[in-house]
Amino acid sequence: MAQTEPARTREFGFVAKVFIVGVLIILTLASWKIASVFMLGFGGVVVAVALNNVASPLSRRLRMPHTVGLGITVVGLVSIVGLFLTLFGAAAAAQFTTLVDELPAAWDSAEAWLQSWALGRWFLSIGGDALDGSAATLLNALPIAGGLLGGLANAALMLVIGIYLAADPVSYRKGALRLLPPARRERADEILRITSRTLRKWLTAMALDMVFLGVLTGVGLWLVGVPLSFALGVLSGLSVFVPYIGPIVATVPGLLLALSVSPDLAFSAAVVYVVAQQLEGNISLPLLQRWTVHMPPAVMLLAMVGFGLLFGLWGVLLATPLAVAAMTIIRLAYVEDILEKGQHKRAK
Secondary structure, eight states: OOOOHHHHHHHHHHHHHHHHHHHHHHHHHHHHHTHHHHHHHHHHHHHHHHHHHHHHHHHHHHTOOHHHHHHHHHHHHHHHHHHHIIIIIHHHHHHHHHHHHHHHHHHHHHHHHHHTSHHHHHHHHHHGGGGSTTHHHHHHHHHHHTTHHHHHHHHHHHHHHHHHHHHSHHHHHHHHHTTSOHHHHHHHHHHHHHHHHHHHHHHHHHHHHHHHHHHHHHHHHHHHTOTTHHHHHHHHHHHTTSTTHHHHHHHHHHHHHHHHHOHHHHHHHHHHHHHHHHHIIIIIHHHHHHHSOOOOHHHHHHHHHHHHHHHTHHHHHTHHHHHHHHHHHIIIIIIIIIISHHHHHHHO
């Protein structure tokens, strides 16, 4: 007996649903396997936004093609880095090398000082075996365990991808928009432009915040007499890229080095770190966030944990720009276009 039309329709609908679920499962598994590719791509986007942050205004003011402005930007940045390395590279490399070499001995001195206090012994007991004399071995093994060469290779690849994206952003954006239905392309293009502009503002604010905290910390540590203050200041400045957690972690080497000299110097270094981070958190960061997107601390910490679990170390390092882009897209594409669409129509 032949199937009726409704039965065929139900059967086709069931098969279609099973097919869609299977495709989603396959895509999920595939995305999990190629997570590093996604991070390389997004890192390239961040680099492209940073380069165009300089190249686009330069091209407009000098009325030159965008590729020429980008070339001048890349050459200028390479020249600035080369000049910096020429003037300060030897001293910076020597300080960072000394910093890495001194940390194990500084930890041993700190451990001996903590052992002389009841509260210090209690603190050491919390860490158990992780806070014993083998910490020096762990510190020496960090570059190998962290995949230093792999990280540098990924960073170089992000830089190359970013240059290609920055050279012809329109073609890549149009190619991505062709994956969407024609009726949605105009709005999607607007969302991409707004997201790019938001990332551009965030990168500018982050660069200014890095300089503020790095200079403040480095000068403060130099004034109180902490060794290797230049390297410690650079470390504090770079740590801002991982908000909240990064600056706290960056205080550990400075406190250990200061404690290896004397407890009084460690106290002075702690005061410098606290004052610098309070000024950055209560003056510099709020002023910059008024100009760019505001990221609540709880959202930022959850983003770092979530992206870290999904994408590893690069997920933690790029958690903030990922969260900035995600929040912008969700606000425009979901909240405004779906949840609040009826309200906008009624308001009109």
